Amino acid sequence: MNEEIIKLEKLTKRYGYGDAESFALKDFDLTIKRGEFIMIMGPSGCGKTTLLNIIGLLDRATSGKYLLNDENVASISSAKQSRIRAKKIGFIFQNFNLIEDLPILENVALPLIYVGMPQSVRLRTASAALKRFHLGEKEYYYPYQLSGGQQQRAAIARAVVSNPEIILADEPTGNLDSRASYAVMDELKRIHEEGNTIVMVTHNPALTVYATRVINMLDGQIATDVKTVTDENLPQPIDVKVKKKKSRMKRRRH
Numbered sequence: 001m002n003e004e005i006i007k008l009e010k011l012t013k014r015y016g017y018g019d020a021e022s023f024a025l026k027d028f029d030l031t032i033k034r035g036e037f038i039m040i041m042g043p044s045g046c047g048k049t050t051l052l053n054i055i056g057l058l059d060r061a062t063s064g065k066y067l068l069n070d071e072n073v074a075s076i077s078s079a080k081q082s083r084i085r086a087k088k089i090g091f092i093f094q095n096f097n098l099i100e101d102l103p104i105l106e107n108v109a110l111p112l113i114y115v116g117m118p119q120s121v122r123l124r125t126a127s128a129a130l131k132r133f134h135l136g137e138k139e140y141y142y143p144y145q146l147s148g149g150q151q152q153r154a155a156i157a158r159a160v161v162s163n164p165e166i167i168l169a170d171e172p173t174g175n176l177d178s179r180a181s182y183a184v185m186d187e188l189k190r191i192h193e194e195g196n197t198i199v200m201v202t203h204n205p206a207l208t209v210y211a212t213r214v215i216n217m218l219d220g221q222i223a224t225d226v227k228t229v230t231d232e233n234l235p236q237p238i239d240v241k242v243k244k245k246k247s248r249m250k251r252r253r254h
């Protein structure tokens, strides 16, 4: 159970050459299992955003291997990377990254364009996602008409609207006050409990209580890596739970 969903081997990201050479990531090894909620911490410039962008196929490593569901995605074309990203990965950013001149309903519906849904279905699906994040009343508001916490909840709705299995969040509470931060964390907790895999960067040690694993980075490498939940106790995806239940029922009948 809980198969390896992401495997990074000797991943290196180098900037510049010769005297100007520097490494954002250096021989970085990491295996992520389905259902983990990983928090990445570490000083500014240690490579956290670089790591997340490479995992999210927004950036490429200079060398090394990146297996996503057993497929080596490091060396495939950008077009293929975009297709995989649209299907499997949802992003949440510190500054929300909502499009200012679109109402939030249309913002949330955007990722569904890439999965090829007709417009009416896109808007219905986006509307349901906004309701899940308690923003049903605000569908036709523009981002500037929402508070920071509400904008981030809309951004979370956008990140999960196409049911990606991996959610990547780069300091999602960095621009929020404490109350809005915990509201956002509660939403992420809910998404995690549904069996999704989350990798989140944070500077706030208080938030690590939500994680099943905390990784501290230093100079493009892992300094410490602590699991607080055993693999058997990670949440299972809903479809796996249903299958398990069915097989249990079958066994009982025999």
Ligand SMILES: Nc1ncnc2c1ncn2[C@@H]1O[C@H](COP(=O)(O)OP(=O)(O)OP(=O)(O)O)[C@@H](O)[C@H]1O
Pocket: 015, 016, 023, 024, 042, 043, 044, 045, 046, 047, 048, 049, 050, 051
């Ligand atoms: N385009 C670039 N050109 C050169 N160096 C870069 C580039 N992008 C990032 N770097 C360097 O890579 C290193 C890692 O950057 P990264 O943004 O991943 O850090 P971070 O851990 O996310 O920091 P922060 O906590 O401040 O967000 C830094 O030293 C940075 O200067």
Ligand SMILES: [Mg+2]
Pocket: 048, 049, 050, 170
């Ligand atoms: Mg960063």
